[in-house]
Amino acid sequence: MSRRHGRSHAGSAEGPGAPGQRSPGRVTLLDLSDETGFKPLSDVTEADDSVRIRLELPGVPTASVQVRVRGDCVEVSGEKLPDFPQGEASYLCLERIFGRFRRVFEVVGAVNLSQVSARLRDGILEVSIPKVRERRGRERSIPVTEG
Template sequence: MANMRQLREGIGHAWDSVLEGWQRLYQRASGAITRFRPGAKAGDTHGGDGSDTALPARSSGWGVMAAEVFEGDDQVVVRLEAPGLDRDQFGIEVRGDHLVVSGEKGYQRERTEGRYRIAECAYGRFERAIPLPDAVDADRARARYRNGVLEVELPRSGATGRRRIQVQTD
């Protein structure tokens, strides 16, 4: 009987350890996951329940948009994969110590293969909050979108605030 109790306790401890590991992995990855909410309107900064949520938490929900942050002596450069969009579909802001990239994406494709008609579509709003390593001057920021990659150059500064950044094409 003592062996069964020990076995149950061992399994319980193992399960708790696995659960804790998954929770840590989810928290680490939530900054790299982009929110996608079908039916959401552009500019809607609320969570699904209508309440305002913290920037990093709002970055979770639908899919991964790979991002890289590079630090130079005088600027921070952020590159974000965002294929299939037009430059006018982006909203880019500096909010405190985060670069927030948002927009609306609509994807629709239909094809016929033999007797089957295949229709694929995805619509909704996305948002990604990328932590910045240092304060930046949002007034002098530049953004370019080329070949599905958005690149935002943010000169370093001592001030923080909020400002929209326009996207340019080459």
């Protein structure tokens, strides 16, 4: 948990064994999800060309999943419905979780949020966020207009 935000880091520029160290060009990803209800488990990986968020969504149909980009955030939401019709019988044991879910990941770094793609296969949703080459240190002229 981040003490400053009260949120967990789904992935960060701080890799295991490198506390407090940031590498240039790395992406920081904060999990801004609600802490209540059904929360699909996720893994976040970073490669040279992309950041990938994988969420476990077994039994959730593709039509029930929405992926949105809002500002610097990637939001995954949907609903996992019970596969047993209500009223036919009573549960003796209910361990699986059903209901609405929402995961929000803030992506900070050199990524192209206009090119995000998502694929649901075998109960795993993979959201791919392509990286862009960092432009830090490049010089460019900014035109000044009159008026």
